[in-house]
Each structure stands twice: as C-alpha cells, then as structure tokens.
Amino acid sequence: MNRARRRHDEGPDRERLRFGEQLALVRRSVSPYAGAPTNGSFISASPASGSFGLHGDSDAMRDVRRTLALVARTDLTVLITGESGTGKSLAARAVHDASARRNRPFVVLDCANLPHDVTAAIAAAEGGTVLFEEIADLSPQAQTDLLLALTHAETARALDPTVAAGAARLVATSNRALELLVAHGRMREDLLYRLRVVTVSLPALREHVADIPMMMDQFLLAFASRHAVAARTVDAAAIGVLVQYSWPGNVRELRNAIESALVNANGFNVSPRHLPADLWRHTAARDHPVLSAMEASTTLFVEAREQALREFDRAFLGAALAKHGGNVAQTARALGLHRQSLQKLLVRRAIRATGGDTPTASPTHLWIEHDDA
Secondary structure, eight states: OHHHHHHHHHHHHHHHHHHHHHHHHHHHTBOTTSOOOSSSTTGGGSGGGGTTTOOOOSHHHHHHHHHHHHHTTBOOOEEEEOOTTSOHHHHHHHHHHTSTTTTSOEEEEETTSOSSOHHHHHHHTTTSEEEEESGGGOOHHHHHHHHHHHHHHHHHHHHOGGGGGTSOEEEEEESSOHHHHHHTTSSOHHHHHHHOSEEEEOOOGGGOGGGHHHHHHHHHHHHHHHTTOOOOOBOHHHHHHHHHSOOTTHHHHHHHHHHHHHHHHTTSOBOGGGSOHHHHHTSGGGGOHHHHHHHHOOSOHHHHHHHHHHHHHHHHHHHHHHHTTTOHHHHHHHHTOOHHHHHHHHHHTTEEETTTTSOOSOGGGEEEOOOOO
C-alpha cells in the first residue's frame, strides 16, 4: 500500500521531469535553417492566436500548447498520443501551420489504408509535413519502409544539416500504447524509437473538466455563426451534466453534444433536455432530482431551482478549486469573489478544499463532499 501510494505521489514529479527533458531537447534542436521567426510571433500564426484550436486554461492544456509551439520551430519527428477524440490530428496540423513549412503540402495518411508506398507519400509532401494517422495500424511491410525512410533521412541530415529544411517533416499519432504493441511483436521497436523523438500527450477530457466551460463557450460561438442563430447560454443544470459526464469520446463528443444542443434549443438557452439523451442518462446525473422532476413534473419550481443551483455550485466551484490546487484565496480572486464569501459558499455547499491559503502540489488534495439534502 505504502509503495503504491509513493509511486502515485511521485507520478506528477516524474511527469514534470519528463516534460522538462523534452522541452530542453526541443530548445536544443531549433533549426537555424527552418526560417521560423525567433521573436515568438510564430505562435500567433496558428489558429486562435496561439491556442492551436486546443482550448483550455488548465495546466495540462497550457503544457500541450507550449510544447507544440516549441516543436513547430524544429525539424524533429513528433509522436502525438491520446485517446480518440482528444484532438491529435488538430495538434499535428497546428505543428505544420505554426512552422516554416506552412506554405508547403500537409499530407495526411490513414495508416490502415495506405494508398501507395511510404516513400512516395513522403516525397509527395515536397518538404512539407506528412501525418501518419494511427501509426499502430501500419502493416509490417509499411513499418519496414517507414523505418528505412527515417534512417535515410537521419543519415542525410548527419552528412548535411541543411537538407532538413528541404525534407518532409514526419508526425505520427496513436490512440494505443505502442510499447504494448512492441511487447506483443506487432510493432518494430526500432521504429518506435525513431518516431518518439518528441512525444506530445493530449489529456482525456475527463482529466481537465475545469476547461469544459471555456470549450463550451467557444463551441457555442462557432456553431451559432455556422447555423446563423443567436449565441445562447447553457443553464446551471446542463453545466452540471456536462462536468459530471465521463466523456469517452473526449472533446469530439463534447463538440458534437454542444452543436446538437444548440440546434435542439431552437432559440432558447440550452438546458439538459436539449443535450443528447445518452449523455446525461449514463452519468450520475441520471438520478439528479432536477432531471427526475423535469421528467415527472412533480417537484415545485422553487425546490428544483435550489437543487439545480446546489449542483451547479458543487460542480463549478469544485472544478475551480481543482484548477487552483485547492487554494481558496487564489480561487476567489479568479472568480471575482471575496475570499470570505467563497468560504461561506463552500461551507454551505459542503465543499471542502484542503489547500488552505497555500498552493497544493496536486488537485488530488481536493475532496468534494455531497450531502443528501
């Protein structure tokens, strides 16, 4: 038990060390031949003024964007990992768009159905970027061909570093643990080593639920424009559903749910009944008294509203505290509240943050206690 707990406690430090090592590698590898700006302006060349379209203010998403910005200035091969729907292809495109290769081709290959051989695909990029989507699906022969291509590129760069600017940049994505595939003989180990020069890991949405309100706002604005409807807000009960759901489809599923809800709302603010039914019926919110009352129409409005506000406070304040490491003072400043007011609200909603007035090492130091009232 103690050994397992020690490994868990040391996990964030080990991850930060690995992240720091990769940043150092990227900084050392910035190519003087790439022609990328050196004053930081390359960030603004990407979508959403540096967000790369990957929204969120959590530490995890900030780290992702910072790594992408640094990687874009290099010629390093990049492996982007993450569950389906986390935005791996979007991140790969962001690397290309923020690089000096942005005006050259961006070639996307479905590794399960390669239309031609690997060498021809890389040549077709003409010095741009080649994305191998779901690299784990490469056939054994294609793995061998890609390994030979990477080996040839490494040799050419060693003989003449200036050739890197004219050669295609390789990016691969995977939603599976490639180390396990190597262990089972389904992927070449030497290929894996060449692919993961720099690894960018995209977090699952359930790991940064505090970003959901920001993502939700971005999607609402985008879809309101696309469908020529007025931008709407999402009510407290619906937000409670969104932050409690496990999101197996990650950001892609959230995006689709928001677009569907906006259309279903038909000019009204979004409430739980506008969300996809499978979303809230398969969460803890399916037994939510407000949702039950909405279906049975047996609860008084005043009672239902108070219950909705209670759940909203718990979800929203819990996510805000997690974002600030359980620090009540920092959370109050970020939310525009007086510290005493926030403390009273936490007591009233039975939310306990153990961070006190000093930042804690990890959001794992946060507990949210739900009463039966």
